[in-house]
Amino acid sequence: MSNIRKPPTMADIARVMGVSPMTVSRAFKADSLVSAETREAILKAAEDLGYVFDSTASNFRSQKSDFVAVTIPSINNANFADTVGGLADTLAARNMQILLGYTNYDMQEEERLIEQLLRRKPQAIVVTGGKHTPRARRLLETVNIPVIETWDIPAEPIGHYVGFSNAGAVRQMVDHFVSAGHRRIAFIGGDVGRDTRGSERRTGFIAAMEAHGLDASRLIAAGAPPISMREGANAMARLIEIHPDTQAVVCVSDLAAYGALTECRRLGVPVPERFAIGGFGNYEIGEVCVPTLTTINAFAREIGEKTARLILDILDEGAAIEDVRITPELIVRDSSR
Amino acid sequence: MSNIRKPPTMADIARVMGVSPMTVSRAFKADSLVSAETREAILKAAEDLGYVFDSTASNFRSQKSDFVAVTIPSINNANFADTVGGLADTLAARNMQILLGYTNYDMQEEERLIEQLLRRKPQAIVVTGGKHTPRARRLLETVNIPVIETWDIPAEPIGHYVGFSNAGAVRQMVDHFVSAGHRRIAFIGGDVGRDTRGSERRTGFIAAMEAHGLDASRLIAAGAPPISMREGANAMARLIEIHPDTQAVVCVSDLAAYGALTECRRLGVPVPERFAIGGFGNYEIGEVCVPTLTTINAFAREIGEKTARLILDILDEGAAIEDVRITPELIVRDSSR
DNA sequence: TACTCTAGTGGTAACGATAACATAGGCTGT
DNA sequence: ACAGCCTATGTTATCGTTACCACTAGAGTA
Numbered sequence: 001m002s003n004i005r006k007p008p009t010m011a012d013i014a015r016v017m018g019v020s021p022m023t024v025s026r027a028f029k030a031d032s033l034v035s036a037e038t039r040e041a042i043l044k045a046a047e048d049l050g051y052v053f054d055s056t057a058s059n060f061r062s063q064k065s066d067f068v069a070v071t072i073p074s075i076n077n078a079n080f081a082d083t084v085g086g087l088a089d090t091l092a093a094r095n096m097q098i099l100l101g102y103t104n105y106d107m108q109e110e111e112r113l114i115e116q117l118l119r120r121k122p123q124a125i126v127v128t129g130g131k132h133t134p135r136a137r138r139l140l141e142t143v144n145i146p147v148i149e150t151w152d153i154p155a156e157p158i159g160h161y162v163g164f165s166n167a168g169a170v171r172q173m174v175d176h177f178v179s180a181g182h183r184r185i186a187f188i189g190g191d192v193g194r195d196t197r198g199s200e201r202r203t204g205f206i207a208a209m210e211a212h213g214l215d216a217s218r219l220i221a222a223g224a225p226p227i228s229m230r231e232g233a234n235a236m237a238r239l240i241e242i243h244p245d246t247q248a249v250v251c252v253s254d255l256a257a258y259g260a261l262t263e264c265r266r267l268g269v270p271v272p273e274r275f276a277i278g279g280f281g282n283y284e285i286g287e288v289c290v291p292t293l294t295t296i297n298a299f300a301r302e303i304g305e306k307t308a309r310l311i312l313d314i315l316d317e318g319a320a321i322e323d324v325r326i327t328p329e330l331i332v333r334d335s336s337r
Numbered sequence: 338m339s340n341i342r343k344p345p346t347m348a349d350i351a352r353v354m355g356v357s358p359m360t361v362s363r364a365f366k367a368d369s370l371v372s373a374e375t376r377e378a379i380l381k382a383a384e385d386l387g388y389v390f391d392s393t394a395s396n397f398r399s400q401k402s403d404f405v406a407v408t409i410p411s412i413n414n415a416n417f418a419d420t421v422g423g424l425a426d427t428l429a430a431r432n433m434q435i436l437l438g439y440t441n442y443d444m445q446e447e448e449r450l451i452e453q454l455l456r457r458k459p460q461a462i463v464v465t466g467g468k469h470t471p472r473a474r475r476l477l478e479t480v481n482i483p484v485i486e487t488w489d490i491p492a493e494p495i496g497h498y499v500g501f502s503n504a505g506a507v508r509q510m511v512d513h514f515v516s517a518g519h520r521r522i523a524f525i526g527g528d529v530g531r532d533t534r535g536s537e538r539r540t541g542f543i544a545a546m547e548a549h550g551l552d553a554s555r556l557i558a559a560g561a562p563p564i565s566m567r568e569g570a571n572a573m574a575r576l577i578e579i580h581p582d583t584q585a586v587v588c589v590s591d592l593a594a595y596g597a598l599t600e601c602r603r604l605g606v607p608v609p610e611r612f613a614i615g616g617f618g619n620y621e622i623g624e625v626c627v628p629t630l631t632t633i634n635a636f637a638r639e640i641g642e643k644t645a646r647l648i649l650d651i652l653d654e655g656a657a658i659e660d661v662r663i664t665p666e667l668i669v670r671d672s673s674r
Numbered sequence: 675t676a677c678t679c680t681a682g683t684g685g686t687a688a689c690g691a692t693a694a695c696a697t698a699g700g701c702t703g704t
Numbered sequence: 705a706c707a708g709c710c711t712a713t714g715t716t717a718t719c720g721t722t723a724c725c726a727c728t729a730g731a732g733t734a
Contacts, residue, residue, distance in 0.1 A: 085439075695715085
């Protein structure tokens with residue numbers, strides 16, 4: 001019984017076909033020089049033999065993979081999932097594969113992950129955010145592949161970036177509330193110090209409030225990022241207890257905002273009449289819930305698509321390379337009008 | 338300027354340290370025989386030289402990777418994300434990495450993906466569901482690595498499975514509605530023929546209704562899977578229009594159920610007094626929304642964790658190998674009581 | 675007719691790590 | 705004191721593919 005015999009290689013196919021291994025190799029490369037009939041016959045023989053192309057050997061020999069490494073804070077987040085989806089779909093056209101890792105909103109974990117991903121010799125690496133541990137930063141600076149930071153505009157970009165100003169986006173929301181006549185505005189976010197983007201939104205909130213000459217001290221920390229709907233609801237209960245005269249609240253994400261919304265409903269607080277609510281991220285929930293949720297669209301999927309196109313441009317060298325600044329869009333819905 | 342010099346290899350480190358490449362290699366393997374001081378010195382030298390371990394070469398030489406290939410229908414689905422999270426976290430303890438691909442609920446796409454993933458010589462492959470194209474099935478049958486089907490109990494398992502009966506789970510929901518006194522019960526799902534698990538839930542609904550001697554013809558097709566909240570809402574509107582005397586509805590997922598819930602609110606239909614609603618998947622939304630949502634917990638994360646442990650058991654050979662049957666749990670909440 | 679030129683194919687070496695085996699010392703026990 | 709063993713290290717060959725170069729036959733060109 002030779003059921004455990006070694007899987008066939010290109011050399012086996014070559015032997016069967018009476019051609020050189022080189023020709024077999026070429027038959028598997030779309031754009032290389034083999035006569036159409038030879039290629040067809042080889043591919044058929046390969047299929048018959050149950051041959052499976054060995055990407056590892058191929059990558060090893062050619063010293064380049066078809067991987068793009070990607071780190072995101074959490075796999076279970078619709079925004080980042082959209083970004084990864086945009087990336088994967090756009091890169092799939094070039095037969096490139098995403099190598100995904102998630103950091104759990106932890107820079108230390110990100111460092112480990114980056115190191116592990118770089119071992120695969122990816123063609124490019126995409127990270128979320130513009131803040132990293134010193135060692136992670138050094139790793140990214142010394143690696144000679146394109147590095148793209150996303151979901152942020154880094155103070156000092158390592159390579160390229162595709163992102164937007166989180167602080168600026170929150171400013172839009174604050175401006176909207178202020179122009180609607182609100183003065184006593186609060187912010188619900190995660191505990192300080194973990195989630196970088198969350199912190200920037202918080203900082204942006206404070207700056208925007210102060211720019212309007214308003215008090216920016218109504219800050220509720222709802223727990224370790226990412227904030228769940230439940231935590232958003234709890235934070236809302238706390239906010240109403242501590243600052244009952246608050247008129248509007250900016251939430252670090254739509255999930256928190258939705259939690260806040262349900263808490264208002266439970267407490268019988270009418271939204272938006274008594275309390276205006278704004279979220280972040282344009283999650284599906286925001287356009288379906290009652291009342292619909294004012295939010296900020298950060299164009300998560302577009303970030304992924306544009307990142308992918310940037311990577312392809314860089315690899316093609318030739319095309320003009322430019323960083324991409326996304327302009328988030330305020331979407332005013334029923335929760336604030 | 339030698340900024341573009343080739344990255345250092347183990348041989349370079351060996352030269353610098355005055356040891357053999359083999360010793361350097363061993364220094365990077367946790368459990369191998371090198372004196373503590375030699376290892377430390379080598380790792381330090383490696384760090385100084387900016388050495389990055391080449392997993393590709395390592396995998397190639399040893400003819401085994403540390404990948405586990407995983408296909409899921411969609412990356413943007415909290416249930417599958419949880420499963421992947423459970424897998425990744427459990428496998429991370431053994432330094433194994435997930436190689437993720439998504440099929441977009443398309444068996445043809447799944448076939449392409451499986452072929453591509455197998456080229457990486459993964460240690461195991463995890464697929465979602467128990468239905469595949471003939472070619473995909475053959476690929477999985479002939480590959481000599483563990484194959485695990487999840488989220489289903491396949492009629493003819495290819496290798497192992499970690500799953501549950503989708504039909505049986507829906508039966509629990511129907512039984513619950515019936516014992517609550519409902520007779521005119523509807524089902525909201527996706528268009529027939531694409532999403533396998535959705536189809537099974539639909540079939541399960543029909544079977545369960547007929548077992549109770551009830552009419553099972555109130556079936557609303559809400560669009561191409563996966564059904565969004567919006568589509569769930571639209572389907573609900575249609576249901577109320579076509580069958581205004583319906584008493585309860587089983588939805589293919591919590592997202593659809595939530596959409597249905599909001600539609601009821603918009604229409605002023607009281608839930609659960611006038612209309613009971615049940616979902617599937619125990620998404621976070623279901624325990625936060627008002628009223629909270631009756632659902633079925635399929636233990637998505639546990640599926641991932643148990644799949645990972647199964648894989649580790651198989652690879653360790655020695656441990657007893659058993660397929661895992663998950664028992665979904667009906668969670669009764671306010672939308673049906 | 676002689677002469678490029680191109681498409682199609684073959685031969686050889688190499689990518690970087692490590693499996694398998696070999697070896698040099700130091701230590702144990704009788 | 706010496707066989708026997710264990711620890712730490714070295715040597716050699718190799719995984720499967722493809723980069724690089726060489727070659728041939730026939731078409732096109734002067």
